[in-house]
Amino acid sequence: DSAQSAIVVLQRSISEAIAPYTRLQVKMLILTALGIAIAVAGSIFTAKRITGPLRRLTEIAKRLGAGTYEGQIEIQREDEIGELSKAFASMRDGIANRELEIRRLAYWDTLTDLPNRAQFAIMLTDAIAQAGQSNSACTILMMDLDRFKTVNDVMGHRFGDALLRLVAERLALQLPNGGNQLARLGGDEFAILLPDTNIDDARRVAVRILKALEVPLSLEEQTVDLGAGIGIAGYPAHGADAELLLSRAEVAMYAAKRSGNEAVVYDAILDKVSQQSLSLLSELRAAIDGNQFRLYVQPKIMLETGEVTGLEALVRWAHPDKGMIFPDHFIPFAEQTGFIRVLTRWVLDRSAALCSELAAQGVRLKISINLSARDLLDLDLPAKFAEILARHHVESSSFCLEITESAIMDDPQRAQQTLEGLHAMGVDLSIDDFGTGYSSLAYLKRLPVDELKIDKSFVMNMERDADDAKIVRSTIDLGHNMGLRVVAEGIESEAVWNILVRMGCDQGQGYFMSRPIPSDQLIAWKTQWLPPHGTQEPDAAARLA
Structure with missing residues (x-):
């Protein structure tokens, strides 16, 4: 439901x-x-x-x-x-x-695998400390090679480096046993530390090293002759500090190179000489800037006729405090320091100016100028001289450059290259002081020279010394056989003039004709110049007619 x-x-x-x-x-x-x-x-x-x-x-x-x-x-x-x-x-x-x-x-030095300056200073400091504790001594040798720079410039740096290695090996063989240490300080400078060694022992080591360097070094089918200047300094005699000893050994080394004495022990007087050298170099530079140098000239005469045919340019230093300074007091130092190149350039320039002034007055004379060994190593010298000639509007044929045998033989290959460059310009070249050097006649024959100058040491005594007379006659004959003009310097009497005329000498200069005179007095001197009896300059004959 x-x-x-x-x-x-x-x-x-x-x-x-x-x-x-x-x-x-x-x-x-x-x-x-x-x-x-x-x-x-x-x-x-x-x-x-x-x-x-x-x-x-x-x-x-x-x-x-x-x-x-x-x-x-x-x-x-x-x-x-x-x-x-x-x-x-x-x-x-x-x-x-x-x-x-x-x-x-x-x-360490990478080239020779030796200690360098910094390491050497450390080792020297340790050696000084040990010597102080044991009441003993230690010494150092510092050396600078002769002619190495020339070899390096000519043969190249690779050859120079290999040569330094050979030198290092040879030096190491000369060191006595007992902790001695070789070092390369730089360039061609070496140092040797001799612990527990006195100054006399150090001298013997230095002599042994110098004898070892007398044996030529053979490298790449080249034979090289090297010498050295050695400075010696020791503790405690010369200082108790590494840098001080190194400094004093260096002073002694340069003294050895200046004097030609190959081993020199430090002495306090060397510091004074070193300071004087530095002062002189500064004064030379100031002299150039301050126009303190003066050009002097000495006439060159044709001996047969008495005609003034040329002159030699010389330099004098009119120092503001010391008066007139002659070349013997500053030229050697200028050559050692390289300042000679600056001085040569000054003489070349003033001589060219004088040549221009003489030409403007109708006077044509060949001017002779001296060149040093350092000048001959300057391959740019021909170009530098050409620039000077162009600036003063003078001909190269108005000049004769004089070089000594020793200057040529310092570096024959490079000297010949420079001389050939100068000769190609039309400049005459002369061998100065002939007979005092050790050059090879075969080598001189290859040089482009036009003149031989017989050294005054033979000419001045030839009137009294038969041997000197024979040397002069032989040199005249040699020069003429080589087709060269022969000049005798140092004529101081009419008798020497007449002997040279009979020998057939071409030209001469000396105090008999004229001492060196300021260049601005040359014209006045030439006007008054009368040659010896029997020779007569053409201008003088005209004046007497």
């Missing part, structure tokens, strides 16, 4: 109903906690695995920064950390090797 409904009532607790779900929730919480714990443990392990090696690498980097390169990097892994540790090890080794190389370059 009507719809019927039924109501069912379940009587059970909620707790019992949800108990399975509660157990599941607990299990999930336990699993979550375990997961978190495992994750934390894994993170800690991973962090330690990464940060531990990084900390060790950081400590290694700090040690590298402090200059400590010892110890191994004990991180053996095949991952990125392992690669980083290998890179650190490579960097450490590279830095260590570069630092060793830098230290070697700072204290």
Whole structure:
């Protein structure tokens, strides 16, 4: 009939109903906690695995920064950390090797593998300290090679470097046993430390070294002769400081080179000489800038006719305090220091100006100018002289450049190259002081020379010395046989003039005709000049007619 409904009532607790779900929730919480714990443990392990090696690498980097390169990097892994540790090890080794190389370059000479100046100073300081403790002595030798720069310029730097190595080997063989140390200070300078050695023993070592250098060195089918100047200084006699001893040994070395004495022991007087030399060099430079030099001339005469045919240009120094200074007092020093090139250029310029002035007055004379050994090493000299001639509008044929035998033989190959350049310009060339050098006649024959000048030491005494007269006659004959003009210098009497005329000498100069005179007095002197009886200059004959 009507719809019927039924109501069912379940009587059970909620707790019992949800108990399975509660157990599941607990299990999930336990699993979550375990997961978190495992994750934390894994993170800690991973962090330690990464940060531990990084900390060790950081400590290694700090040690590298402090200059400590010892110890191994004990991180053996095949991952990125392992690669980083290998890179650190490579960097450490590279830095260590570069630092060793830098230290070697700072204290050792790479060319000869000898200690350099800095290392030698350290060794000398140690030797002085040991000598002080044992109440003994130590000495040093400092040496500078002769003629090395010339060899280096001519043969090239590669040849020069090989030659320095040969010199180092030869020097090492001369050192006595017992801690002696050879060093190269730079260029062609060497030093030798002799511990527990007095000055007399050091002198004997120096003599042995000089004798060893007398034997020519053979290199690349070339034979090279080298000498040396050696300075000696010792503790305690000359100082108790390494730099002071080195300085004083250097002063003695340059004194040896200046004087030609091959081994010189330091003396306090040498410091004064060295200071005077520095002062003189400064004064020479000031003399050029202050126009203190004066051009003097000495006439050259045709002996047969008495005609004035030329003049020799000379230099005098009008010092503002010391008065007139003659060449003997400053030319040798100028040659030693290289200032002679500046002085030569001054003489060339003033001589060209004088030639222009004389030509303007209708006077044509050939001007002779002296060149030094250093001038002959200047391969640019022909170009420099050509520029001077062009500036003063004078001809090269109006000049004769004089060179000594010894200057030529310092470097024959380079001298010949310079002389050939000058001769190609049309300049006459003369061998000055002929007979006093040691040159080979075969070599002189190859030089483009036009004139021989007989040294005054033979001419001045020929009236009284038969041997000198024979030398003069032979030189005149030799010069004429070689097609050269022969000039005698040092004529001081009419008797010597007449002897030279009979021998056939072409030209002469000397005090009998004229002392050197200021260049601005030449015209007045020429006007008054009268040759000896029996010879008559054409102009003089016209005046007497």
